[in-house]
Amino acid sequence: MNNIDLTTKFCGLTLKNPIIIPAGIHGRSGKVIKEISSSGVSAICTKTIVPQSAPDVLPCFVEVPNKTGMLNSVFGSDKFSEYWFTEGIKEAKEGDALVFANLAGYYPEQAADLAQKAEAAGADLIITPTHCPHMGEILNAMFPDMNFQEAGLADTAGMTATVKAIKAAVKIPVVVKLSGSHNHITPEWAKAVKEAGADGIGVSDAFGPALAIDTKTGQPMLGGPRGIGGLTGPAIMPLVLRMVLETAMSIDLPILGVGGVTSANDALQYIMAGATLVGVVTAGHVDGPVRYTKIIDDLKILLERNNVSSLEDVRGLTIKRIQERKENDQVAVTQPIVPLIDIDICTGCAKCIPVCAFDAMWMENEKANINSELCIGCGLCKSVCPFNAIIHEYYK
Ligand SMILES: Cc1cc2nc3c(=O)[nH]c(=O)nc-3n(C[C@H](O)[C@H](O)[C@H](O)COP(=O)(O)O)c2cc1C
Numbered sequence: 001m002n003n004i005d006l007t008t009k010f011c012g013l014t015l016k017n018p019i020i021i022p023a024g025i026h027g028r029s030g031k032v033i034k035e036i037s038s039s040g041v042s043a044i045c046t047k048t049i050v051p052q053s054a055p056d057v058l059p060c061f062v063e064v065p066n067k068t069g070m071l072n073s074v075f076g077s078d079k080f081s082e083y084w085f086t087e088g089i090k091e092a093k094e095g096d097a098l099v100f101a102n103l104a105g106y107y108p109e110q111a112a113d114l115a116q117k118a119e120a121a122g123a124d125l126i127i128t129p130t131h132c133p134h135m136g137e138i139l140n141a142m143f144p145d146m147n148f149q150e151a152g153l154a155d156t157a158g159m160t161a162t163v164k165a166i167k168a169a170v171k172i173p174v175v176v177k178l179s180g181s182h183n184h185i186t187p188e189w190a191k192a193v194k195e196a197g198a199d200g201i202g203v204s205d206a207f208g209p210a211l212a213i214d215t216k217t218g219q220p221m222l223g224g225p226r227g228i229g230g231l232t233g234p235a236i237m238p239l240v241l242r243m244v245l246e247t248a249m250s251i252d253l254p255i256l257g258v259g260g261v262t263s264a265n266d267a268l269q270y271i272m273a274g275a276t277l278v279g280v281v282t283a284g285h286v287d288g289p290v291r292y293t294k295i296i297d298d299l300k301i302l303l304e305r306n307n308v309s310s311l312e313d314v315r316g317l318t319i320k321r322i323q324e325r326k327e328n329d330q331v332a333v334t335q336p337i338v339p340l341i342d343i344d345i346c347t348g349c350a351k352c353i354p355v356c357a358f359d360a361m362w363m364e365n366e367k368a369n370i371n372s373e374l375c376i377g378c379g380l381c382k383s384v385c386p387f388n389a390i391i392h393e394y395y396k
Contacts, residue, residue: 004300008042008311010254010276011173011199013124015042015098018311019267019296022202022258022279023047023102026289029079030091037095039289040296044092045127048076049084049103049118051110057138057223062212069233069260070282071210073134073222076104081114089121098124108165116169125172130159130189131179133208133230141225153181156192163196173199175256178243180207180236186243187250194251202256202279203243206230233282234260241273248274248316262291264298274316321395330395336377339392343367346389352381
């Protein structure tokens with residue numbers, strides 16, 4: 001293994017690498033956190049610690065088409081908050097990873113009370129989510145008397161009051177985790193998080209509400225009144241990546257990017273968009289903790305292959321590239337570049353032939369060819385080539 005140092009500073013903490021596990025099943029108890037910490041991740045979040053635990057409506061997991069993600073309808077931690085403060089966080093801290101307490105109250109003072117207890121129990125950082133796409137509907141179905149009211153998606157007042165209350169109660173860093181539901185108003189939320197006084201920002205939680213249907217029965221595949229849940233995994237990554245970029249371009253808080261990461265290449269994309277830490281949840285649920293270890297190991301290999309000696313050299317690189325597009329008059333390139341075929345790599349699989357809607361591709365001697373008169377330089381052939389045999393570069 002090479003010597004690339006992945007040590008990362010985030011909100012005043014020093015982490016051994018940028019890969020962490022945000023809230024999910026691997027944060028369900030102190031024992032699990034302690035065990036999973038041997039995967040090499042630098043921090044693990046608890047499942048959201050809430051004032052009152054509730055059982056999940058079942059089934060609470062389903063895979064989405066082509067295994068591009070997962071829907072879940074889970075709530076916060078199914079353990080009492082007192083468990084976390086008396087045993088859970090203490091046991092989690094016996095592992096090799098920092099422990100981030102993910103928590104939420106129904107009102108700011110309640111969140112502050114939980115945060116204070118989490119800090120006293122040894123948590124290294126507080127992270128608080130802003131909105132859960134499925135929670136309100138399911139809570140109201142389970143507890144009709146509760147009449148739980150969701151804040152409007154553009155309403156940042158609750159988050160601001162919560163951050164201020166938590167900041168007044170604890171000394172450890174406080175991070176706000178945006179919801180995928182804020183994806184159209186990310187800069188507005190990012191600025192509000194900064195103004196509220198948070199030390200960092202997480203982007204993002206699940207997207208939704210989302211639905212999957214069993215076509216044998218017509219039933220929604222998840223439990224609950226309408227069977228809705230939050231979408232996570234690779235399907236959301238391009239959206240979250242753009243949210244991270246917008247956040248990095250709007251505010252100067254350190255960013256935890258989380259959404260759909262399955263590989264070191266995914267993690268590096270988040271870092272290039274401006275993230276300091278990268279979270280992995282669904283991939284670890286689907287493949288097991290070995291996925292976390294692989295991403296960390298592969299990240300070192302990938303950086304070495306790209307001649308990058310420090311993460312600092314590539315953090316936010318995409319923001320710089322976007323600036324260069326402006327400076328180089330490349331914000332709306334319309335002049336086509338015709339791709340080149342690397343005939344040493346082309347296997348003659350012919351996958352690129354039928355996708356070309358401009359009849360620009362043909363096979364000769366079992367290799368793909370491009371007619372430069374017909375090619376409009378769209379990039380679709382390159383996108384479908386399974387062997388990366390098509391070279392097509394508009395920007396260096
Ligand atoms: C089963 C499951 C449970 C989750 N529970 C929580 C939670 O309690 N609190 C929270 O803030 N986010 C929770 N999340 C959201 C994740 O922390 C993460 O933001 C989201 O899954 C996107 O990352 P991914 O695509 O790598 O899974 C959960 C996600 C999953 C899949």
